[in-house]
Amino acid sequence: MKKISTLLLSLFLVTAAFSSVQAAEKPSSIRLNGEQIQFGASEPILENGVTLVPMRPILEKLDIEVNWDEATQTARGAKEGLSFSLQIGSANAMANNQGVQLEVAPKLIRNVTYVPLRFIAETVGYQVGWNPSLRQVTLTSKQQSEGGRGFLWKIENKGNTVYLLGSIHVADESMYPLRPEIENAFTAADDLSVEVDLSTIDPVDIQKQIVELGIYNDGTTLKDHISVETYTKLTAFLKTKGMPEHSFDKFKPWLVNTQLSNLNAANDGLKPGMGIDEYLIEKANKAGKPIISLESADSNYKLNNGFSDALQERLLLLNLDPNSVVPPAPDVSAEYLARIWKEGNYDALAESTQSSGWDAEYYKGLLTNRDLAMAEKIKAYLNSDKQQTHMVVVGFSHMLGDYGIVRTLEKEGFKAEKQ
Incomplete structure (x- = not known):
């Protein structure tokens, strides 16, 4: 199984936050x-x-x-x-x-x-x-790694500059080194904006939020909220991983899905601790560069928990048996997402983002609402009288699409240039 939902950043936040304090x-x-x-x-x-x-x-x-x-x-x-x-x-x-x-x-x-x-x-x-989770240092020669191109735009207005980098939250050594345009944009920036500054997250708070939002506390279990067929597929999946079939019985479907997404990403050799945003957060902290969170970990959990039961089950099925999802969902693997990021394939990015519209509730919650909110904050950077340079790093699925950050800013009259 090599499927991973591009939605579920929350577990990656959890994993990265826990590992960073070990x-x-x-x-x-x-x-x-x-x-x-x-x-x-x-x-x-x-x-x-x-x-x-x-x-x-x-x-x-x-x-x-x-x-x-x-x-x-x-x-x-x-x-x-x-x-x-x-x-x-x-x-x-x-x-x-x-x-x-x-x-x-x-x-x-x-x-x-x-x-x-x-x-x-x-x-x-x-x-x-x-x-951090493996406590492992990796050294990669330039000959061994071609690195990744990623998705980078530059927008200027009123003496202000914003570099928009479409990130990938889980990565491996082959994503590095980042190309000089990305590193130079970071060096030029006065600050770094990310979805969530993982370095400031308290794992105790995360545990509390997970218990409050992702665990059943009304006497019911997962079996009471999903179909028998889906539960049977879940237990079969857990057996293939050598895990007890009731491992996730206390979890709501969205939290189960984050666990499966993390397992599948690990099978593809992708790790949250090596994500592009986390790499730049660490670099900003070492350089004393201010880091701004555009969202909060709490908002991600509430987003996932707020999805309807039907959507939560369908997202769970994406990891268990994607061919059974109705209406049909896009066939997007972790390997595919990593590959288009490394290649800097803007056409594939646009197609992948558009395919997320397979479910209106999913698309609105994952992308539209969040993209518009982040675009408003970036507009404030561009319209400021401070004449500063900002680097904004968010998941690449937020850049394009009908309400993506780049498209929204272009509709407002700003000119986004690919770098």
Whole structure:
């Protein structure tokens, strides 16, 4: 089963929020182009959120030529025209002839030199990823990953600039590195706007909201709210996953569907912790760039919970047996959505967005109402007298369509240019 509803961001918010607060003393693994790096007896450590690794093994793995100055305790590395230098005990470093302030200085631990992994890898051209749920660092070379193009527009008005990036909430290493136009837009922006700032979500509040909205508390169970046929398909699906057939009996259909969507996304190798929006949120936090939430986690849960019982069951069937859905729903897999994002296929994006209209209630709740509300906030950016640059990152399904953000702004007279 490889189906995933583009609707259900809520579980991805839940998963990402829970995983982001799972503190760890050290990363569980570091992978280079998919292969785990072995460090022997000297394991990587985590200090103030910075992964430090033994210097010599990582430089060898990354094929970095190194010159060590014993007198000054300084290491100078170079690879394919890229270079760095750093000194034990000093937070002042050089990256490609530019001064850099390290968050954690290199240090000696039991006669082993430890250096900040991200600084080393990014300086010589590797894409660095972090999966909080697995506590896994990934290093991807440019040769290994073509990255993704995504969907990017630029709108200007009254001295203000808005970059609109259509995001994908679950991703994998192949989505990175982002193309320079996206990275440059982020650098130019005074702030970052996203659907929900995942870094500010309290998992305790999430648990409370899920219990209040997604769990039956009236003595009924899932069997009382969906057909026998749908429940039978659910239990069969759970058996294929090695899960007890009554695992979700206390959940409402929308919450069951978010769980299935997450399972299916994981089967496709896609992870919430690697989503484009989460990557940029993390980057904004490190840069001290303000982050603005256009929506709230609470609004997503209420949206899902507010759908009629009939629609909730049909959305559940999309993950269990899409051919049984009446009226017929679009056949859109997680792999397909990821592929069109990587390709930056605007025609496929428009077609995919339009196909979401297979159910009027679904389309209005998922897209129309939310798109119009977000478009109003973006219009305020464009009509401001502050003359600022903003980067807005929301799911790509919100961009096009009859009431999509881009189309709505164009109808208001703004000119959106593809980047």
